[in-house]
Amino acid sequence: xxxxxxxxxxATAAAAKIPKMVRANFTANLKAKEEGRPVAFSFIVNCYxxxxxxxxxxxxxAESYSGICAAKRDAGRFLEKAxxxxxxxxxxxxxxxxxxxxxxxxxxxxxxxxxxPWGGIARADFILGTGQMLCDPRxxxxxxxxxxxxxxxAYIGGFYWxxxxxxxxxxxxxxxxxxxxxxxxxGAVAFVEKQTQKKMDWDKLEEITDxxxxxxxxxxxxxxxxxxxxxxxxxxxxMNTMVPLAFMLGxxxxxxxxxxxxxxxxxxxxxxxxxxxxxKYRLLWGAGLPPWxxxxxxxxxxxxxxxxxxxxxxxxxxxxxxxDLPKPSNPLERIALRWMRYWTHWYDAARKRKGSxxxxxxxxxxxxDYQIDGVVFHKAFSCRTWHSxxxxxxxxxxxxxxxxxxxxxxxDIVDISSYNEGATHxxxxxxxxxxxxxxxxx
Amino acid sequence: xxxANGNGLxxxxxxxxxxxxxxxxxxxxxxxxxxxxxxxVPVEIMHAAGFIPVRIKGDxxxxxxxxxxxxxxxxxxxxxxxxxxxxxxxxxYLEGIVIPHTCDSVCRTYDVWKRNFPLPYYHFLNVxxxxxxxxxxxxxxxxxxxxxxxxxxxxxxxxxxDLANAVLAYNDFRKTMRELYDLRKPDQPLISGIExxxxxxxxKALPVDESTALIRQIINEAKGRKAxxxxxxxxxxxxxxxxxxxxxxxxxxxxxxxxxxxxxxVGSKLYFADIEATSDPxxxxxxxxxxxxxxxxxxxxxxxxxxxxLELRFGHLxxxxxxxxxDAVILLVYKNCDPYGFEVPAxxxxxxxxxxxxxxxxxxxxxxxxxxxxxxxxxxxxMLTQERR
Ligand code: SF4
Ligand code: SF4
Numbered sequence: 001x002x003x004x005x006x007x008x009x010x011a012t013a014a015a016a017k018i019p020k021m022v023r024a025n026f027t028a029n030l031k032a033k034e035e036g037r038p039v040a041f042s043f044i045v046n047c048y049x050x051x052x053x054x055x056x057x058x059x060x061x062a063e064s065y066s067g068i069c070a071a072k073r074d075a076g077r078f079l080e081k082a083x084x085x086x087x088x089x090x091x092x093x094x095x096x097x098x099x100x101x102x103x104x105x106x107x108x109x110x111x112x113x114x115x116x117p118w119g120g121i122a123r124a125d126f127i128l129g130t131g132q133m134l135c136d137p138r139x140x141x142x143x144x145x146x147x148x149x150x151x152x153x154a155y156i157g158g159f160y161w162x163x164x165x166x167x168x169x170x171x172x173x174x175x176x177x178x179x180x181x182x183x184x185x186x187g188a189v190a191f192v193e194k195q196t197q198k199k200m201d202w203d204k205l206e207e208i209t210d211x212x213x214x215x216x217x218x219x220x221x222x223x224x225x226x227x228x229x230x231x232x233x234x235x236x237x238x239m240n241t242m243v244p245l246a247f248m249l250g251x252x253x254x255x256x257x258x259x260x261x262x263x264x265x266x267x268x269x270x271x272x273x274x275x276x277x278x279x280k281y282r283l284l285w286g287a288g289l290p291p292w293x294x295x296x297x298x299x300x301x302x303x304x305x306x307x308x309x310x311x312x313x314x315x316x317x318x319x320x321x322x323x324d325l326p327k328p329s330n331p332l333e334r335i336a337l338r339w340m341r342y343w344t345h346w347y348d349a350a351r352k353r354k355g356s357x358x359x360x361x362x363x364x365x366x367x368x369d370y371q372i373d374g375v376v377f378h379k380a381f382s383c384r385t386w387h388s389x390x391x392x393x394x395x396x397x398x399x400x401x402x403x404x405x406x407x408x409x410x411x412d413i414v415d416i417s418s419y420n421e422g423a424t425h426x427x428x429x430x431x432x433x434x435x436x437x438x439x440x441x442x
Numbered sequence: 443x444x445x446a447n448g449n450g451l452x453x454x455x456x457x458x459x460x461x462x463x464x465x466x467x468x469x470x471x472x473x474x475x476x477x478x479x480x481x482x483v484p485v486e487i488m489h490a491a492g493f494i495p496v497r498i499k500g501d502x503x504x505x506x507x508x509x510x511x512x513x514x515x516x517x518x519x520x521x522x523x524x525x526x527x528x529x530x531x532x533x534x535y536l537e538g539i540v541i542p543h544t545c546d547s548v549c550r551t552y553d554v555w556k557r558n559f560p561l562p563y564y565h566f567l568n569v570x571x572x573x574x575x576x577x578x579x580x581x582x583x584x585x586x587x588x589x590x591x592x593x594x595x596x597x598x599x600x601x602x603x604d605l606a607n608a609v610l611a612y613n614d615f616r617k618t619m620r621e622l623y624d625l626r627k628p629d630q631p632l633i634s635g636i637e638x639x640x641x642x643x644x645x646k647a648l649p650v651d652e653s654t655a656l657i658r659q660i661i662n663e664a665k666g667r668k669a670x671x672x673x674x675x676x677x678x679x680x681x682x683x684x685x686x687x688x689x690x691x692x693x694x695x696x697x698x699x700x701x702x703x704x705x706x707x708v709g710s711k712l713y714f715a716d717i718e719a720t721s722d723p724x725x726x727x728x729x730x731x732x733x734x735x736x737x738x739x740x741x742x743x744x745x746x747x748x749x750x751x752l753e754l755r756f757g758h759l760x761x762x763x764x765x766x767x768x769d770a771v772i773l774l775v776y777k778n779c780d781p782y783g784f785e786v787p788a789x790x791x792x793x794x795x796x797x798x799x800x801x802x803x804x805x806x807x808x809x810x811x812x813x814x815x816x817x818x819x820x821x822x823x824x825m826l827t828q829e830r831r
Contacts, residue, residue: 086786088804090516090778131571131741136546139571139741140784147788150748156741158577160543163552163566167594173587180570180580187574357553381516384546384778388514392554395512 011275012268014261015237021257022064022243026118032058033122038196041124041145041152043138044246045316047159047181047339048128048188050212050331053250054205055192058122061247062141065121066097070292070414072117078104079415087144093382093414095141099148106148126195127154128188133161133343135385155191157184159336161343164358166351170344181336189332202331208250209331213338215255216317219245222262226309227370230274232265235285235308236298237275242314275307281373281435284366285311287359287390288378291411294419297428304432310370312362313386318342356400359393364401374405374435380413405438407431450659451637457644465496465647466535473649477536477561479521480544480684481707481735482569484585484727486612486717488540489650490604491592496536497646497708499686500524502809512558518547518778519807520684525551528559538563538595540588543570544739545781563595571741573732581728589724605723608650612717615645615654619713622657625664626702627766629674632664635691635701642709643686675700676827677767681759681789682774683707683737683782689812690774690819697823703766705759711736714758738781755785756792763796770826771800772819776807799826 029039042048042059052059069075075093081100083089089096104113105123112120129142142154159181162170189200226233233241241261244254268274283301285308291297298308323341328334346358346365353361366372375397377390394406409427411419457463465475476493478485485495500523509526527533538561541552549566556564568584570577589600622641625632633641641660645653676699680691685706694701704710715734720726732740742754753760762768771793775782786802793800801822803815 086790086802088775088777088779088783088786090804091780091783095784133543133549133568136739136780137784140738140780143741144784144788146748146751147791153745154743156572156743158570158572158574158580160568160570160580163543163568165566168591173583176580176583180576183576184574187576355557379514379516384514384517384550384780388517388547388550389553391512391514392557396557 012233012237012241012261012264014257014264015233015240017257018240018243021248021253022068023118025059025061025064025243025247026068026121029058029060029122030119038125039122040192041127041142043129043141045134046128046130046138047157047185047335049249050205050208050335051185051188051192051200052128054201054208055189055196055198057192057196059247060122060124062098062121062145063094064243064247065101065117066094066414067292069097069101069117070416071295073293073416074115074117075293075414076416078113089382089415091382092135092137092141093412095137095144096382097414098141099144102145102148123149124152126152126191128192129154129156130159131156132159133163135383153191153195155188157188159184159339161340164344164347164350170347174340174344177340178333178336181340182330182332185332185336205331209334211252211255212250212335213320215245215249215258216338217319218255218258218262219317220319222258222265223310223315224369225262225265225269228265228269229282229371230272230276230279231282231307231309231370232268232273232275233261233309234275234298234302235290235311235313236295236302238308238311238314239290239295239298245317246314276302276305278305279307280305280439281307281432282371283308284363284370284372284375285313286363286375286377286406287312287393288387288409289313289380289383289413290378291380291416291419292413293416294411294421294424297421297424300425300428304428306432306435308376310366310372312366316342318345353400355396357392357396359389360396360400363393363397367401367404372404373438374407374431376407376409376431379408379410381410381418382412382415405431405434450656450663451641453656454637454641454644454660457648458640461499461501461643462496462532462535462647464652465494468494468649469535475536476563477533477539479524479539479541479548481712481737482542482544482731482739483540483567484588484731485650486605486608486723486727487585487589487592487600489611490600490608491589491596493537494647494649496533498524498528498533498539499643499646499684499708500807501527501532502687502689502807502812504530505808513551513554516778517551518545519776521547521551523807525555525559528555533559536561538565540565540567542567544737545779547778547780563592565591569731569739571739573740573742578728578732581732582724585724585728602723605727606719609717609719609723609726611650611654613719615650615657616713616716618654618657618661622661622664623703623710623713625661629767630671631675631700631702632667633660635678635680635695636688638701638704638709639685639688639691642704642706646686646708676823676830677702677769678823679703679705679759679762679766679768679771680774681705681771683776683779685774687809689809690772690815693812693816693819694772694823697820698827699770699823703762703768705736705762707737710762738785752788752792756789759793760796763793763798768798769830770823771798772822773800773802775802775804777804 078100082096248254349361508529
């Protein structure tokens with residue numbers, strides 16, 4: 001994602017370009033602010049990408065900025081600021097880092113906090129959040145940040161998808177979920193129209209929605225090349241290459257990036273140019289956001305011959321034809337359907353395997369498609385949404401599928417205080433030993 | 443209704459001390475119990491389906507042991523504790539559990555409950571976080587799906603009349619609870635915070651009609667009480683989510699202060715509004731749970747200014763402070779609780795804007811941690827008592 005203190009080598013040229021792109025995103029929001037163009041705080045997987053892009057709103061990605069502070073190992077002072085406001089240390093540290101930052105800016109009368117990494121994040125003109133299953137901070141963070149920017153309005157859209165129930169086909173209830181999501185997206189359009197005093201260009205929205213469909217396909221096509229042995233790219237790079245998908249969706253640049261990545265990976269495969277010098281173990285990054293301050297741990301894995309050809313984290317896209325989308329009547333319906341089916345399209349597989357759940361089916365699919373030897377999870381203490389249920393997933397994998405070595409690393413995404421490099425490396429060493437023993441037994 | 447020497451509070455003591463005591467006894471007579479988590483689940487629907495709804499609670503005196511193997515410690519400590527109790531067999535009399543989409547801790551552990559505490563029925567109730575008109579319509583559909591799933595489970599239809607009757611029964615109960623709350627309004631409250639806490643908990647595992655009758659009995663008993671001391675105690679309001687134990691209130695009341703009001707999810711959050719009797723009862727139920735139950739998991743914003751939104755979120759605290767003549771507020775938030783945690787600065791400044799002191803404490807859900815905060819709470823209350831002298 002961003003540059004770290006200890007610069008992590010990237011295997012692909014595409015990933016190496018990312019820090020510049022992330023920086024450009026932030027320069028763009030600061031510049032837009034200077035020029036009086038609208039800037040919106042937004043969150044990834046918020047479903048508003050097409051709307052923002054079609055209406056010329058510049059997104060200021062709240063989580064991304066906290067990730068940058070973490071990668072630069074400069075989040076501590078913002079976390080402390082948040083703590084001084086009685087925000088618990090146990091809350092999502094993306095959020096508390098951002099809240100500490102805004103509290104500080106508010107104290108300074110709107111001035112950027114001193115030495116803000118990369119010049120800071122623009123003060124938003126409005127905020128777009130969601131009340132959805134992804135996480136509580138997606139509606140509580142906007143509400144909390146308004147305490148420090150009371151004049152900034154927020155729109156929180158309800159955006160849900162049917163929960164998994166082994167006794168019920170989700171398609172039976174999809175209609176009312178879809179209706180609701182479309183109305184809420186329409187509410188988002190109306191809100192942005194009001195804030196920007198500009199009308200939505202529906203043709204443009206349609207065009208961008210098409211582009212997003214193609215970007216999802218290109219992203220998956222490129223990532224699936226990682227099935228090759230040796231794998232030409234691993235999760236260490238993917239934590240960078242997710243940036244266009246997460247933060248630039250709806251732009252031509254994002255599509256072009258994955259096309260270039262696709263070409264580069266093809267080329268590497270032809271040359272048998274793998275991530276590790278001697279690829280011995282293929283691992284799945286099963287769940288969890290990474291410790292942004294310690295991305296070099298991926299290289300540590302690589303140095304032991306272990307590579308990650310696939311990860312669950314930030315793979316927030318699927319080939320459109322796999323989603324079996326009914327014909328939508330307008331772009332908002334298409335956006336809603338695409339997201340909804342993205343979350344639910346593993347349900348049928350889960351229903352077929354007794355005792356399974358969609359998250360586990362997804363892991364099984366990756367394990368088989370990418371010939372995986374072991375699964376690594378990262379448990380970040382401050383994010384409940386991705387990190388609770390990891391134990392269950394590990395347990396079910398064993399029960400409904402097969403014995404497969406699992407490593408659960410513990411730490412955080414932003415808060416470095418819980419991280420110990422030596423101890424982490426020792427755990428990785430022990431895991432490699434397990435993989436090695438298993439290999440020798442075969 | 444079962445009584446113990448005509449003394450409602452003695453019965454409460456039994457039900458509180460052995461949570462589920464009455465439910466287990468009723469099970470022997472063929473009654474059916476359905477568990478649920480949080481204040482966001484419409485108990486009326488479970489009641490209409492023929493179940494006695496039992497709110498899942500924890501026990502801070504119990505050390506968490508069994509849960510560690512299957513539920514992450516990064517979730518809400520109350521939830522972890524309650525799950526631990528379930529694994530230890532405390533909820534074996536339930537036929538199922540309904541888990542709503544409230545906070546990440548609750549929502550993300552649905553599968554963990556289902557897999558490790560298997561019961562014949564589980565349902566995830568996808569409650570939205572918003573109360574807009576589309577959210578309302580959506581929630582009605584969610585509730586209809588819930589009704590359908592219960593019908594399938596019990597093998598018979600739940601009629602509109604069943605639902606309407608349930609609404610009436612719970613409205614009656616809520617009205618009676620408000621009368622009980624009224625007894626806390628005098629300078630010398632007629633019911634202590636400890637007694638009230640025990641009552642709030644005890645009725646969470648009783649049939650609604652029994653609860654109503656029991657509360658009426660307690661009201662009658664309490665009305666006959668005489669003020670024990672001429673001194674007006676320091677009047678405290680407790681704001682939190684699921685406090686379902688007296689430990690904290692004991693700390694407060696042992697200093698001579700009295701807890702006279704609460705804004706907690708087993709307490710007033712559920713009792714200060716009624717369900718409107720609509721022609722389709724689902725409409726009234728949906729409206730009540732989305733708009734009238736003040737949980738921080740509901741995002742309130744009508745497009746007004748930030749201060750107007752604060753009124754929507756916390757206006758009820760202002761009313762409580764004035765009606766119950768509250769001197770000070772204690773705000774307790776559990777570690778790992780995002781919905782309350784993110785609101786702390788706003789809650790504190792709102793209460794302070796009413797010129798009321800507020801003491802904020804983050805806590806685990808455990809008696810050992812209560813003793814750690816004891817000194818701090820005592821010092822806060824002592825300071826306020828000194829100021830009054
Ligand atoms: S998904 Fe997790 S890390 Fe991201 S904003 Fe939500 S709680 Fe924070
Ligand atoms: S206390 Fe907070 S985290 Fe726990 S169940 Fe309630 S809302 Fe969820």
